[in-house]
Amino acid sequence: MPNYRVEFAKEILGVPFPVGSVAIVRARDPMRALRAAELRFARHHGVEDWRERADRAEIIAGGGTN
Numbered sequence: 001m002p003n004y005r006v007e008f009a010k011e012i013l014g015v016p017f018p019v020g021s022v023a024i025v026r027a028r029d030p031m032r033a034l035r036a037a038e039l040r041f042a043r044h045h046g047v048e049d050w051r052e053r054a055d056r057a058e059i060i061a062g063g064g065t066n
Helices: 030-045
Strands: 004-012 015-024 056-061
Touching (some): 015 030, 030 056
Antiparallel strands (some): 004 015
């Protein structure tokens, strides 16, 4: 199973500013990795929905375990 990194960014005037990233060590496919990262990001920031802190989430395959 591949590793994934999901990077979250807030867009201000169309420019993305990174607000965090989440490493997913194992996931069956990129969409499962994205969902797991969204949940972990929301929990980490104490919000119910990750979109309260970020506007976009981008999946990066082989992101490692940082």
